[in-house]
Amino acid sequence: DGGITQSxxxxxxxxxxxVTLSCEQNLNHDAMYWYRQDPGQGLRLIYxxxxxxxxxxxxxxxxxxxxxxxxxSFPLTVTSAQKNPxxxxxxxxSVDRGKEQYFGPGTRxxxx
Amino acid sequence: AQxxxxxxxxxxxxxxxxxxxxxxxxxxxxxxLFWYVQYPNRGLQFLLKYITGxxxxxxxxxxxxEFNKSQTSFHLKKPSALxxxxxxxxxxxxxxxxxxxxxxxxxxxxxxx
Numbered sequence: 001d002g003g004i005t006q007s008x009x010x011x012x013x014x015x016x017x018x019v020t021l022s023c024e025q026n027l028n029h030d031a032m033y034w035y036r037q038d039p040g041q042g043l044r045l046i047y048x049x050x051x052x053x054x055x056x057x058x059x060x061x062x063x064x065x066x067x068x069x070x071x072x073s074f075p076l077t078v079t080s081a082q083k084n085p086x087x088x089x090x091x092x093x094s095v096d097r098g099k100e101q102y103f104g105p106g107t108r109x110x111x112x
Numbered sequence: 113a114q115x116x117x118x119x120x121x122x123x124x125x126x127x128x129x130x131x132x133x134x135x136x137x138x139x140x141x142x143x144x145l146f147w148y149v150q151y152p153n154r155g156l157q158f159l160l161k162y163i164t165g166x167x168x169x170x171x172x173x174x175x176x177x178e179f180n181k182s183q184t185s186f187h188l189k190k191p192s193a194l195x196x197x198x199x200x201x202x203x204x205x206x207x208x209x210x211x212x213x214x215x216x217x218x219x220x221x222x223x224x225x
Contacts, residue, residue: 004155042202042217043156058212090155098206100146101213103155 003027004104006091011109013085021076021107023091031097032074036060037088037106046089049074050097078109085111114139116205118216125193126224133188133219135203145186146204146213147177156202162186173197193223 004025013019025032031050035043045058049068063082068074074093078085088108092101115138125131137143144163148156160171167179177188188201203216 006155040217043215045212048212088153092156098144100158100161102158103148105155106153108153 004091004093004102006089006104006107008107009105011107013109013111015111016080017111018077018079019085019109019111021078021089021091021109023074023076023104024072025074025091025093025104026072027093027102028071029093029095029102030071031094031101032068033092033094033101034058034064034066034074034076035090035092037090043090046076078111085109114205114207114212114214116203116214116216118201118203118219120219121217122220122222124222124224127195128192131190131193131197131221131223133201133203133221135186135188135216136184137186137203137205138184139205139207141208143184143186144206144208145177145179147171147175147186147188148202148204150200150202150218159188159201193221195223195225197221198223 007022033048034046037043044060046064047066049055055068065077090106091104094101117136146161147159150156159175160169162169162179170176175190200218202218204213206213
């Protein structure tokens with residue numbers, strides 16, 4: 001059963017703590033993406049990766065970090081430097097950078 | 113710069129009636145256009161895309177979209193709405209070359225029985 005998995009579905013953290021969101025895909029896609037979704041603002045690109053061991057900042061990378069050590073995995077760390085981390089985080093992948101993206105189910109992060 | 117506008121925050125339609133969700137875009141070069149649907153607390157599902165070719169694109173669940181180059185629009189349509197179509201719909205665009213995918217702010221579709 002091919003697809004993108006994100007875990008956990010809900011995540012709660014205290015302010016000042018780093019937290020890592022998991023994203024795994026078995027679609028054999030080269031490109032992977034992280035988006036943040038806030039009500040009324042659509043999706044904003046945090047980071048993207050076109051190949052293993054390479055990634056680029058998106059529009060709102062400050063306070064976030066990623067790694068791409070394996071083709072299947074693209075974890076996102078929300079650091080304590082992120083001023084407003086509470087949001088719905090979506091991971092996506094595509095065959096290559098030009099094709100349609102397929103999304104995981106999302107992780108809702110709440111920081112208090 | 114690339115941009116997408118979804119001028120309606122919400123569209124209301126009765127079940128069985130045709131529906132249209134509007135999208136206009138601005139991009140350099142030829143546009144690559146996409147529609148996605150999102151159900152509550154879920155990820156986005158790909159519906160359809162326009163890359164080149166026929167201006168009328170057919171996609172999943174009976175949806176279609178019409179590309180209009182002169183009006184820079186890519187409106188999503190369905191001939192007969194279902195209550196289960198109620199969801200949040202996103203239009204997205206990217207230009208030629210590697211440019212990131214830009215999403216609209218979404219349009220909530222509410223289909224009443």
